[in-house]
Amino acid sequence: MDISSDADSLRPSKRRRGPGYQSECPLNRPSMDKHLWLPDGDIVLRVEGCGMRVHRRILRCSSVFGDMFSLPQPSHLDVEQVDGCASVTLAGDKVHDWDVALKWLYEKECVCPAPLTFCGSLTDPPSNNLVLSAFLAQIVTFDTIAGALRLGTKYDMEELRGWAIAQLLLRWPEDVAEMRLTSLPHAAEAIALARECSVARILPAAFYALSVQKFSTLADGGRSHCVLSPPDLRRLLAGREALQDVLLRILIEPLTEPGCPASDNSSCCQCAARRSQYIRAKFAPEACAKAPWGPWLVRELEGMVKDDVFLRSLCSDCVHAHLTTARWRLGRLRCDMAAFFLL
Numbered sequence: 001m002d003i004s005s006d007a008d009s010l011r012p013s014k015r016r017r018g019p020g021y022q023s024e025c026p027l028n029r030p031s032m033d034k035h036l037w038l039p040d041g042d043i044v045l046r047v048e049g050c051g052m053r054v055h056r057r058i059l060r061c062s063s064v065f066g067d068m069f070s071l072p073q074p075s076h077l078d079v080e081q082v083d084g085c086a087s088v089t090l091a092g093d094k095v096h097d098w099d100v101a102l103k104w105l106y107e108k109e110c111v112c113p114a115p116l117t118f119c120g121s122l123t124d125p126p127s128n129n130l131v132l133s134a135f136l137a138q139i140v141t142f143d144t145i146a147g148a149l150r151l152g153t154k155y156d157m158e159e160l161r162g163w164a165i166a167q168l169l170l171r172w173p174e175d176v177a178e179m180r181l182t183s184l185p186h187a188a189e190a191i192a193l194a195r196e197c198s199v200a201r202i203l204p205a206a207f208y209a210l211s212v213q214k215f216s217t218l219a220d221g222g223r224s225h226c227v228l229s230p231p232d233l234r235r236l237l238a239g240r241e242a243l244q245d246v247l248l249r250i251l252i253e254p255l256t257e258p259g260c261p262a263s264d265n266s267s268c269c270q271c272a273a274r275r276s277q278y279i280r281a282k283f284a285p286e287a288c289a290k291a292p293w294g295p296w297l298v299r300e301l302e303g304m305v306k307d308d309v310f311l312r313s314l315c316s317d318c319v320h321a322h323l324t325t326a327r328w329r330l331g332r333l334r335c336d337m338a339a340f341f342l343l
Contacts, residue, residue, distance in 0.1 A: 036102050044082040046089045047098050051082055058105045062155040093154075097147035104148060104160055140167055142186040146193050153197040165199055172205035176298050176337050177330065183209040184293065188227035195229070200343075207232075207341040211240045212293045239341035246333070247283055247295055254279035255325065257332075262324040271318035278310055301330040 041053035059065040081087060090098070145167045152161030171182050172190055187210035194202050210224055225233060249257075254276045255267060267275060282300045304310075304326045311319050 036099070036106075042085055044085045044087045045098060046082075046087055047093045048095045050095050051087075052098060052102060053083065053085060054102060058102070061105065061159065062157045064155045093151070094147065096143065097151050100144050100147035101151040101157070101160060104163065105157075108159070142171075142189065146189070149193060149197050149199070161197075165201075168194075168199060168202050172202035172209065174201050174205070175334060176205050176208050177302060177334055179205055179209060179298065184213060187213070188224040191232055192227050192229070195232070203343055204338040204341065207236060207239055207343070208298070208337055210236060211243060211341075212296045214292055214294055235341045235343065239337075242336075242340035243297060246297060246329075250283055250297075250329070251280055255321075257325055257328055260325055260328040262321040262328070267318045267321045268315060271314045274313060275318065275322055279304070298330065298333050301326050301333070305330070 037051070037053045038055065039053075041055050043054060043056050043059070045052045045054060056065075056069055060069065145164050148160050149164035149168070151157065152159075152164055168190065172187070173179060183205060187206050190202060190206040191210070194200060194206065215224075224236060228236065255272060256262075282304065283295050283297070285295075288294055288296070305323060311322070314322060
């Protein structure tokens, strides 16, 4: 029985079996290393030629599997059998994604109902206390998030999808001012994943994280053309152009900003020179010559607002002018970021 993205494929395919029939399934016994194989499991998931023996009750959190299990079940003679269990082939899925999803599903229950054994070495003693309780405490990689999100979306596992989206938002928050260095790795892959699984909320931050990276380095920026679709690659270029315009305006007129209440008249002559030099130094190419990213406007503006050492070098009026201008620019960037990337 195959499961694909089409609803019709959920119907079990029935076959006539002779009295001496032996399953043609190549997974009569497990064949791969370190995939979940529970001795009291009642269904075998076959993914990319690997088998995972699990419990139907665990899968019922998926409306897709729940609907399938609610249908009248064929007799054991009409379905592929593996170790006496019905076998379901999940077409188009990846073994790694299911490893992630199953670990999460069992972790949600907190207790694994039976000792785990591994498909590749039945002679090796399993860990008696291996209950997957460390899943939520582990360092979550992008591959783990992507696998959880893909299966949570495809099989309508709401909690799994919600957990994955929450993890993505930690890296690419809706407010670009909350971005950190963790936003830089896998930014291009995050954009592609967001498109695939309809998570538009992370797109402005992911595009921005990718746009600040240098294409000439080994960072994600240098391989974005291999990951992004042509329309998204165009959005990336459009956003970089818009941000470059903002940067040039700051370098040319560091003390003024169209529409900002503060103006160059708000700063005394002595502080004005100091402020201009300070701002230009922050955004000059030399400031990030050795970094794998170019001018990071939002990050630098945030730092300027919190730079107590510099603020103490200004008179009170100029402190107000400096903070007002920096916050104005930061606010405009936060509001306009999605539009910069044509989102």
